[in-house]
Amino acid sequence: MQDRRLKYVLILPAALLVLGTTIWPLAVSLVTSFRDWRLTRSLTPGPFIGPEHYVTALTDDPDFANALQVTASFVAIDVALTVVCALGLALLLRRAGVLHSLTRAVLILPFAVSPALVGISFRFMFNAEMGVFTWLAGAVVPWLQGYVWLADPVAALLVLVFSDAWRWVPYMTLVVLGGLSALPKEPEEAARIDCASEWQVFRDVTLPALMPVLAVVAILKTVFALKMFDQVVTLTGGGPGQSTVTLAYLVYSIAFRWYDMGYASAVAWILTAMLVFLAVWYMKLILRKPGGA
Amino acid sequence: MNGTRATAARRRKLVMKGLESAILLLALFLILFPIVWMALTAFKRPVDLFELTLLFTPTLDNFRTIFAAPWNIGAALWNSTVVAGLTVLISIPCSTLAAYAFSRFEMRFKGALFFTILATQFIPAVVVVLPFYLLFRDLGLLDTHLALVIVNLAIVTPFAVWMLKGFLDAVPTESEEAALVDGATRLRVILDIVVPMVWPGVLVTAVFCFILTWNEFLFALILTRDNAVTLPVGITRFRTERGDLWELIAAAGILISIPMFLLSSVIQRHFVRGMTGGAVK
Numbered sequence: 025m026q027d028r029r030l031k032y033v034l035i036l037p038a039a040l041l042v043l044g045t046t047i048w049p050l051a052v053s054l055v056t057s058f059r060d061w062r063l064t065r066s067l068t069p070g071p072f073i074g075p076e077h078y079v080t081a082l083t084d085d086p087d088f089a090n091a092l093q094v095t096a097s098f099v100a101i102d103v104a105l106t107v108v109c110a111l112g113l114a115l116l117l118r119r120a121g122v123l124h125s126l127t128r129a130v131l132i133l134p135f136a137v138s139p140a141l142v143g144i145s146f147r148f149m150f151n152a153e154m155g156v157f158t159w160l161a162g163a164v165v166p167w168l169q170g171y172v173w174l175a176d177p178v179a180a181l182l183v184l185v186f187s188d189a190w191r192w193v194p195y196m197t198l199v200v201l202g203g204l205s206a207l208p209k210e211p212e213e214a215a216r217i218d219c220a221s222e223w224q225v226f227r228d229v230t231l232p233a234l235m236p237v238l239a240v241v242a243i244l245k246t247v248f249a250l251k252m253f254d255q256v257v258t259l260t261g262g263g264p265g266q267s268t269v270t271l272a273y274l275v276y277s278i279a280f281r282w283y284d285m286g287y288a289s290a291v292a293w294i295l296t297a298m299l300v301f302l303a304v305w306y307m308k309l310i311l312r313k314p315g316g317a
Numbered sequence: 318m319n320g321t322r323a324t325a326a327r328r329r330k331l332v333m334k335g336l337e338s339a340i341l342l343l344a345l346f347l348i349l350f351p352i353v354w355m356a357l358t359a360f361k362r363p364v365d366l367f368e369l370t371l372l373f374t375p376t377l378d379n380f381r382t383i384f385a386a387p388w389n390i391g392a393a394l395w396n397s398t399v400v401a402g403l404t405v406l407i408s409i410p411c412s413t414l415a416a417y418a419f420s421r422f423e424m425r426f427k428g429a430l431f432f433t434i435l436a437t438q439f440i441p442a443v444v445v446v447l448p449f450y451l452l453f454r455d456l457g458l459l460d461t462h463l464a465l466v467i468v469n470l471a472i473v474t475p476f477a478v479w480m481l482k483g484f485l486d487a488v489p490t491e492s493e494e495a496a497l498v499d500g501a502t503r504l505r506v507i508l509d510i511v512v513p514m515v516w517p518g519v520l521v522t523a524v525f526c527f528i529l530t531w532n533e534f535l536f537a538l539i540l541t542r543d544n545a546v547t548l549p550v551g552i553t554r555f556r557t558e559r560g561d562l563w564e565l566i567a568a569a570g571i572l573i574s575i576p577m578f579l580l581s582s583v584i585q586r587h588f589v590r591g592m593t594g595g596a597v598k
Contacts, residue, residue: 031422035430038415041408045445045471046437052448113344116337125340130348137352137580138532139319140549144556145355148563154367156354189384194348251441254534258553275443280539285447291359292444303439307432 040287050296057290061243063283070286077290088291090266091274094181098270099249102185102192105239106245109189110196115226117197118204128201131194139191146187150174177267180260184268187255192248194243203237205229236309243306271295352574358567366564379568383555390569393551397573399462400547401530404469405523408477413519416481419508421490442535445471450539453554460542468536473526480525480587484518485511521587524580531577548573 057077060070081088117124134142149157152172162169168247173179175276211233253272262269262277272295279288282291340499360375383390418424419431449468450459458464488511494505512519534549541550552569555562 027422027503031418031424034414034418037411038434038474039430040322041411041435041470041474042434044466045474046440047433049439049445049448049471053444056447088362112340114342123338127341127348128343130345132581132585133578134348136528136532136575136577138534138549138577140532140534141552141573142351144552144566145351145570148358148561148566149351149354190347190351191484247439251443253443254549257534257538272441272443275441275447276535276539279447279450280445289444289447292441292447295441296444299439299441300436303436306439307435 053289053292053296056285057293058287061284061286063285064121067174074288077287078294081291081294082285087266087269087274088129091269091271094267094269095250096250098185098252098268099246101182102188102249102252103242103245105185105189106192106196107242109193110200110241111191111234111238113197114204115230117201131198132189133194135195139254140258142187142191143255146183146190146255147174147259150183174260175264177264180264180268182295184252184260186254187259188249192245195247199241200234200237200268207233239309240306243302243309247299247302247306250295250302291302322548328369344345355567355570358564359571361564361567363564366407379564380572383565383569383572388554388565390548390551390572393546393548394572396462396465396541397531397549400465400469400545401527403462403466404530405526407466407474407499408470409519409523412474412477412481412522413512413515414507416478416485417511419454419478419482419504420485434478436473437471438479440573441597442468442472445537446536453540459540459547462545464548465536465545469530469533473529477522477526480522481515484522485521487518488514514548515534518587521584524584525587527579528580531573 056069058072058074060073060076062070113127117128146157146286149155150173152158152170152175155173158171158173161171161173161179171179173183207230211229212225215229220228251272252270253276256268256270256273260268262273271291275288275292275295278284357371357373359379360377361373362376362378365373371571378409382388415434419427424430446468452463453459453464492514493506493510494508497503501509531547532549533547537545537550538553541547546554548569552566552573555565555569
């Protein structure tokens, strides 16, 4: 049958695109990560030095340790906040009502805004002198009046989380709403007839059934939080000090400020390894589902 | 006894209802406020910028300024359109063919192949861009549309294959099989029968990929300097040594966002599927 060859021909263009634009650069980065190559010294790749960059990053680089810790904090707060808010909002929005449909209608908007623009707008709104959020926070909590959010290491990280959650919570709410609408109605109604309280219905019926969707939300959000870059550039610039330098931003700094391609590749690959690990987990989760994917 | 319990229950219900409305109002405020504030700022004169009042004399000057020299945001608008448009035009046909093969045929290594294509969307862009930066520097392709299109294909193609496979799986195969029995070739069947049936899905995927490319920042930041700067990098130019020109940033921000708002509302129902690849319907 002609189909036997044709099916591979059909896949070829897309496979070549993925091969050329992703697999090839990944391989080159991996090779480069074992080389000593600073663009300031030489325009061509230097000698192989073995796993030295990896050893340095993992044992002897305060910048890497700092970025790892910043990224871990960012991911932990961001993912927890996103999952909880998206779940709560979706449960509320499941019901009918004017406010409900109005909110559902605007959920898609933040995700359409460029992350770089989100970062720069939040920088404006948290500006010390005339940022509207600075002012609002001061109006609600008096001792926050005139607080310089982006000059405090912890507050700056929280503003970064806020800006990211602003973009992702509404989107993930849509995802959870999709999951909720796919659940069968009967178990919840049966539990209500048995006089279970709303909280019991949620804890014992809705939440367990929703677990697969929440897992998707949590893993996807972890992946995108680990890659966090755009808003770091436009919102905090990694500061104050190095308090918001994420791993992706560190790679960028090493490569394009210090021009150390070998070391940048190694750090990039450590980040990649974490993400590939998550990717495998995620695929198993969704491809196992019959009729999924 | 019964009566008081009923009133208590009703009162509790009323409180819950009020609480629910309050939370939703807060959510609406949080979602809309940054967008509204940006829109308002775009029409403010610099003197009104630091006023937190809603009453000001609106002006279109900011929009005139960003299109004039030295900002020339029109060039970035053009670059963004060309890069996103070309990326979609290259990616969608290739992805449609691959998605069709994944949807209709059994093959060796199918699982592994599909898995590889999908897994690539988890790769951080920063690891992809390093080799491309060096390659484009050697080839003299830095700061060109071509360079941006190539790297953006890395992001867009896996998404497109995944989304399109979902749409193709949902298309019934009877008319395809009938045409095949009648002696039509597989390619004719794809072009004449499958593509017209899955056309809405192709459009949705194209729009989704266009939005992804349009908003892309990291590649454009590293690979462009002057000629090929796209809008997301273009707005960072308004942060000058003389300070941040917020009113111009806001005007350019509106320019970037309005087309994406329109596009995303068109495909709203399918937007969720794009990112989660049909894991969540």
